[in-house]
Amino acid sequence: MADREERARVLVLGGTGFIGRNFVHYLVSNNLVSKVRVADKVLPHMAWMSPKHKEAFDCPVVEFKHSNLINPASVQAAFSDPEGEFDYVVNLAAETKYGQSDPVYAEGIVRLSLNCARETAKRKVKMYIEFSSGQMHSSEKKPIKEDTKCEPWTNLAKYKLEVEQELQALTDLQYAVVRPAIVYGLGDKTGLTPRLIVGAIYKYIKQKMKMLWTKDLKMNTIHVDDVCRAIWHLFHHAKRGDIFNLVDDGDTTQGHISELVSDIFNLSYDFVGSLWSNFARVNMENVVEDINEKHMAPWADACVRDNIRNTPLNPFLDQELLYNKHLYLNGNKLKETGFVLEKPKIQTSYLKEVLEDYLKNHLFPPSLLSDEVLWTESYESEETNAGIDNELVEGMAS
Secondary structure, three states, X not given: OOOHHHOEEXXXXXXXXXXXXXXXXXXXXXXXXXXXXXXXXXXXXXXXXXXXXXXXXXXXXXXXXXXXXXXXXXXHHHHOOOOOOOOEEEEOOOOOOOOOOHHHHHHHHHHXXXXXXHHHHHHOOOEEEEEOOOOOOOOOOOOEOOOOOOOOOOHHHHHHHHHHHHHOOOOOOOEEEEEEOEEXXXXXXXXXXXXXXXXXXXXXXXXXXXXXXXXXXXXXXXEHHHHHHHXXXXXXXXOOOEEEEEOOOOOOEHHHHHHHHHHHXXXXXXXXXXXXXXXXXXXXXXXXXXXXXXXXXXXXXXXXXXXXXXXXXXXXXXXXXXXXXXXXXXXXXXXXXXXXXXXXXOOHHHHHXXXXXXXXXXXXXXXXXOOOOOOOOOOOOHHHHOOHHHHHHHHHHO
């Protein structure tokens, strides 16, 4: 049980999202708060929550406030509480989808985040945590530290970096920035879940799963439970302007993730290698479009079979995340504050928990997992249709 000092008042901006719902559950289940307010544009009952998360949001200390944080007046209302000011604020809001336009990111990341940060500064909050991106530099030789020169390799990360730079000018703001690796766990839809879905699809169509680049591509990870623990830890241990990487100890690679997915679905898999992948990069847009079309058809077929009419899941892989860019982070700075990971390495059981939750809540078609159901689309042969190779040939010819 937390002592009186730790029973804080916490404002979670973007709290019905993946990390937000897990953080609310963490605060409630560990009796850490006297009040937690969630401000989000998505209502809890529209957010595809698991029963565990729904129960947390039903707790008496949790209050939801419908908020459009792009609007300064709505931000002010989210912070205003007759019971007093909030001790801690975490910003998990902002646009999280890849492949969006510059105006969408400028408004949904920069404008939104600065609205929240400025209001926080006015309120003299003890600590404000801004969620940024781990995609600030690509290196395969050594894990990137927080002080490495930033060269963002996604547009989303570029705008996150702009926020980081703007925060430095808010001299009244007590804040820290976190740059997460790929976050996975219960409720994940865009981290590792698309790769789980793709693995299930290759089981469904009975083909080898093939991927761009090599098994050595760095795809560092961190479980959402450790992310939540890190937020709470940094509320109490971060200093103004600190930047922390959030990453586990597993040094996760594309090969490791593929191995876990293969074990879950009893698949064979392979990588097309750097040579063929570099050919594909010349016409990457068309290649990625073909790959996603290949995955969407059996996904839609399985959803129809199992009468799943509405689900937040899909197997779409964004082009920016299929380039030869390494997500390779050094997490020592956070450890030096006394933080200890509870889930230091990704395991099959952690991914199975995600899959089983979606199956239980009728959001993932069980047909994809059945050996008895056959995908009805006709293929010429496994050799020409089994994976990415065929798309690469088409891309080179275009």
